[in-house]
Amino acid sequence: MTDDNLQRAHESLKQLLDDTQVPDAVRAELKEDFVQVEAMLDKVASGHIHIAVFGRVSVGKSSLLNALIGEQHFATSALHGKTRQAAMAEWEEYDSGGIYLIDTPGINEIEGEERERMAHEVANRSDLILFVIDGDMTDTEFTALRSLGQRLQPLLLVLNKCDRYSISEREEIWTSLRGRTGTLIDPQNMIEASADPPPRTVIMIDQHGNETETERRSPPQLKALKNRLWDILEADGQTLSALNASLFAGDLSDRVAERILAIRSRLGEKLIRTYSLTKGVAVAINPIPVADLLAVAMIDISMVVHLSKLYGLPLNKAQSGKLIRTIIAQMSLIMGTAWLIHLIASLLKAGTAGLSTLVTAGAQGAVAYYSTYIVGMAAERYLADGKSWGEGGPKLVIKEILENIDRDSLLIQAREDIMARVRDSR
Ligand SMILES: Nc1nc2c(ncn2[C@@H]2O[C@H](COP(=O)(O)OP(=O)(O)OP(=O)(O)O)[C@@H](O)[C@H]2O)c(=O)[nH]1
Ligand SMILES: [Mg+2]
Missing domain, CATH: 3.40.50.300 (P-loop containing nucleotide triphosphate hydrolases)
Structure with missing residues (x-):
């Protein structure tokens, strides 16, 4: 013992x-x-x-x-x-x-x-x-x-x-x-x-x-x-x-557990943002049909695999994929099936009048960023609780995460970061 x-x-x-x-x-x-x-x-x-x-x-x-x-x-x-x-x-x-x-x-x-x-x-x-x-x-x-x-x-x-x-x-x-x-x-x-x-x-x-x-x-x-x-x-x-x-x-x-938890969540947050940005940039550079957005799952899977290592509860790719599907299913249930399209549409409206490809790309990238970010946050909660969704199940956890995130400012910030990266790479 x-x-x-x-x-x-x-x-x-x-x-x-x-x-x-x-x-x-x-x-x-x-x-x-x-x-x-x-x-x-x-x-x-x-x-x-x-x-x-x-x-x-x-x-x-x-x-x-x-x-x-x-x-x-x-x-x-x-x-x-x-x-x-x-x-x-x-x-x-x-x-x-x-x-x-x-x-x-x-x-x-x-x-x-x-x-x-x-x-x-x-x-x-x-x-x-x-x-x-x-x-x-x-x-x-x-x-x-x-x-x-x-x-x-x-x-x-x-x-x-x-x-x-x-x-x-x-x-x-x-x-x-x-x-x-x-x-x-x-x-x-x-x-x-x-x-x-x-x-x-x-x-x-x-x-x-x-x-x-x-x-x-x-x-x-x-x-x-x-x-x-x-x-x-x-x-x-x-x-x-x-x-x-x-x-x-x-x-x-x-004492150590407290410290480790604090360090992990700090690192986890950083890790999630890094992967979200990578995904956002990937989608912005290479826009894909909205419906396929979620199919670009490799980045999300790498993120979850990485997070699971950080939390000392390693998941393989298949397990990570399964976890991501659970999270996305809940997100879709909570936000409605057409949420991605709505989000992109509203982002475009908020943007400039001219629908240049850059703006569209940025909007798509921002949404990709956002979805990866939520996936990361949810996966992190699951891992931090020792691979458990707790009594309320995944639905409650994801609902709480969605409620606690200021979606609009996150999207706007994401789009700026993505566009800065895209411009740099050109
Ligand atoms: N009369 C008497 N002197 C003692 C006895 N034990 C230690 N001393 C003396 O007390 C002095 C201090 O002894 P140390 O063993 O160095 O004391 P210490 O607590 O380790 O001191 P620091 O390391 O400085 O904190 C020395 O001069 C010892 O000879 C004792 O039983 N009787
Ligand atoms: Mg002494």
Whole structure:
């Protein structure tokens, strides 16, 4: 199910990325979604679990991940803003493997909007979130925590640098934290840690009574955090990963679907106009008996085939032809069988008095343009609704389209465009 959604988003995106008609700027936008979908597909396929760390600058996020991994993988510093980019490392200690830790820059560190986007992206693909603080929370921290708490992924609140507080101070801090977070965080997920405690000074006295001072590294205090992480991973690791992928897919496919729809209808409109003009010009250059107008169906068929590809629901020529016949039958029913002749006659009347062949040709071309345009619009509606006319059937759809189009101005515009083309080609 999850994989299906993701797979579909993946295919739609790929198709649009490969479509040279999609403007570069739009493609660049889609590319970002695409990279995310690919990463998520990889993650689902491999069963990997991502744990991300968030928090204010210098609370010890990178130190905490290093302490978990057992090596200095992520750079740390006493200065604010050491981590500038999200980065990932495998946590090998966890036996079943495939657990990755993701470090992020501190809240407030990089530009607001960019950080938001990045945090959102990282949070999206994480299965579990560690929110690190080093004391009572600031308002900014609380806002960020609350926003992460809206997600379904488990959220752990880690009070780091515990070495700096006495037991009673820690109790005071937790009381305050519990008061603010309310039910946002499961009490089991409120954890104390000391990722990088300062070295201890040890004073040794030898048998002669001489004192020597030595500094001893203090080991990180992470037992509670590791235990909690293991418990969660043992119990729900794969479920979490699957759940998150499906949330991600849902969220993303809505967003992507909206964007794709907007892009498609923009491209569809352009495509329909291009084909309509081609048809109009073809008919104007080579006027044919009115009755045969609809027989010049090749252009319409190419248009529908092209539209169907754009909508990711490819139709072959025969299927497109059938769709066009349905549409034209409805148009004729609604407008009366003699509609083409009426239209041409009225266009001619609206034109100049002299019935030069150019004017006649232009009028015929405009009508050809118009009919192709309606066919295109109707076919597009059918495709956009997943190859369906909806409950009202084709009649209702085509009636609505006809009502929504300002026929006279479309015809006049069409004739101008066609004549401009015809003149250019002469
Ligand atoms: N006392 C104490 N200091 C710690 C602890 N954990 C980290 N630190 C120190 O806090 C400072 C910041 O640590 P980092 O791990 O770089 O913090 P960060 O949250 O990754 O910071 P940015 O990447 O700048 O956002 C370093 O000097 C660490 O040595 C701890 O448990 N106790
Ligand atoms: Mg850092």
